[in-house]
Amino acid sequence: MGLFTFGLALLLASPAWAVTVTSCDRQLTIEQPPQRAVSHDITLTAMLLALGLKERMVGYSGVSGWKTPTPELQADLDDLPELAARYPSLENLLGAGADFVFAGWNYGMRIGGEVTPASLERFGIPVYELSESCAHVMPGRVASLDDLYNDLRNLGRIFAVEDRAEALVQGMQARVAAVSNQLGEQPTRPRVFVYDSGEDVPFSAGRLGMPQPLIEAAGGRNVMDRVAANWMKVGWESVVEQDPELILIVDYGERTAAQKRDFLMQHPALQGVTAIREQRFVVLSYLAVTPSLDNAMAIETLAAALHPEIFSR
Template identity: 50%
Template sequence: MFKNLLSSSRPFTSRLVSSGVLSASLTAAAALSPLQALADPVTIQSCDRQVTFDSPPKAAVSHDVNMTEMMLVLGLRDSMVGYTGVSGWKTLDEEMRRKVKELPELAAKHPSKETLIGHDVDLYFAGWNYGMKVGGEVTPETLAPFGINVYELTESCSHIIDRPKITMADMYNDLLNLGKIFGIEEKAESLVAGYKSEMSEIQNNLKSPEKPLRVFVYDSGEDKPFTAGRYAMPTALIEAAGGKNIMDDFEKSWGTIGWEAVVDRNPEVVVIVNYGKVTAEQKIAFMKNNPAFADIDAVKNDRFVVLEYVEATPGPRNIKAVKKLAAGFHGS
């Protein structure tokens, strides 16, 4: 029934202030003085572990574009030796290319343990299915003997522990924890306060219907779609914009479902995640041209909203994503 148009694979990287605000934040960060030593050891909760830092990391590596952007927006470029997991998935946009031009990419996809050890890394900021796999070569346990601490992306903790449904607070939590780890707690708190203020303004201006709009997240896949479940960031973004992810009872972060569930739940809006070789336009065309989807409200009414990968994964551009979704849902 479905033509072989779209790839069913998605980077095992699981994926917002406006560009102007982000650029301003980065400029301000560059003007700050170098990181100061921590007055006392700092202990951070990372998924089901507690990680202690005696001093700020000096040779950190971030995995994927969203975590790299978290580091940069906090002004931590000088504390990094590089990043991993971006070019292999084609998620680096022009804005991010400018921001990381002075940083080397140590691995196009998943870094090996040897890569991290060889660059004397002291902090690996990654997540489960974002640069680490359960039982894989690179985990907090395999890196610990080499003096490499790991801070895990909060969103990704659902892969190893039971946790509540995703919220915007999970993204804020990562920024605040990075602030503590690097001894720039006040800067992180100020940044998060600004994001929360922007979010309040967006939500105060929402023209919400009586019931939240039914929304489906289409990441990739043809025979079966790859989508966001209750633990993936788009669920929080959609709710913040006044919608409801039709798959928020799907007990996964990202995963594959059947098209039947999409048709049965009849989304009013489809959110397209744009990255990789298959364009957002091709994904939209696939849904609009397939007779199996002809009766879906979103398809009938041509209601599609496109989020870039870096907007749909936890990070600084989540605020921009909520604003974009609110406009697509309600014209806000």
């Protein structure tokens, strides 16, 4: 028996192991480390894999229907079953024998939907909610990098891999601090528009979603920071009015990042926008702009694009 397996066996044998964490507006108690976990979305799945929990997962959902994993991530997923290409059903989760679900609001769960913490509780399946998604059940809650750190630490406690979680958190914090130290106090913050998708009406990110703290940490300002939502539809008129100096294209979905860029460059209403005139774009993956370990890279990339005079030295 390996050292980890032996230690886990001791935990499972101990009735005093139970941990309690905060999940959105709930207190969640886990009686023993999960052995048959399910995650939803590429973001949450990558988090569990980074914590070294693949052998304690029975599947994932919500990846192939929307996202294209990197070759490295796909290799990790190849021998894990995808329970549903888009949203998982109660039947999917019960059929897999799940003993824990890591999901979020609009990340596999919808208010009033079939799969929620309350519906799964009836079957003895605990759910930990992605903190960034809590704005859907806790109106006005603003996302932050601390949400990601907190999720990693809570997952570390839930699965009894605290040291691994803390190492990931400290690694990210060091990279974010390095960007902050290099930036110093900037007199101006370049305006950034997040373009996810949509042609008649664009889909973007407001002040409650993860792009907000990423842009702020990179020394920029989200032009939709007055909108109290995480991801939402906006009007092209408001984009023109805010005159972004840089457009962040989220690379996922049916259209490629190049197709999205071409569409924006040719849009008649945007021809006077600074970012279009100067052709200033940054492309980041869906994984990088939603809560994930790629957030540090996203901040580094954005900071270099927003403040080339500092980061090209």
